[in-house]
Amino acid sequence: MTANTVRHCSSWILPSLLAIILAMMAGCSGKAATARYSTLSVGSSCYAKALPTSGEGGLAWGDTLNMARQKSLSNCIRYAGRSGGTPDTCQVVLAECKN
Incomplete structure (x- = not known):
C-alpha cells in the first residue's frame, strides 16, 4: 500500500x-x-539635437535646456567621428523643453 x-x-x-x-x-x-x-x-523634460556638416548627429534629453544642449553636442562629436563625418562642425540645431 x-x-x-x-x-x-x-x-x-x-x-x-x-x-x-x-x-x-x-x-x-x-x-x-x-x-x-x-x-x-x-523622464527629463528638455531635449536638443546637434548636427555636423557631414556624418551622424546626436539627440539628447536633459533636466535643463543647457544640459540637453551639452549632451547632444557630445553625442554629435562622438557619432560624427565614428561615422566618418566632421566632429569639429557639430552645432545644436534644435533645443526645447516640454511643458
Missing part, C-alpha cells in the same frame, strides 16, 4: 509545484512591468 500511495502522490505533486511556480513568476513579472512603466513617465 505504501508504494501505491507514493505513486499516487507523485502524480499530482509535480503539476502542483509547476502551477505554483508559474503563478509566482506571473505575479512578479506583472509588478516589475508596472514599476518600469511608472519610471518612464518621470
Whole structure:
C-alpha cells in the first residue's frame, strides 16, 4: 500500500509545484512591468539635437535646456567621428523643453 500511495502522490505533486511556480513568476513579472512603466513617465523634460556638416548627429534629453544642449553636442562629436563625418562642425540645431 505504501508504494501505491507514493505513486499516487507523485502524480499530482509535480503539476502542483509547476502551477505554483508559474503563478509566482506571473505575479512578479506583472509588478516589475508596472514599476518600469511608472519610471518612464518621470523622464527629463528638455531635449536638443546637434548636427555636423557631414556624418551622424546626436539627440539628447536633459533636466535643463543647457544640459540637453551639452549632451547632444557630445553625442554629435562622438557619432560624427565614428561615422566618418566632421566632429569639429557639430552645432545644436534644435533645443526645447516640454511643458
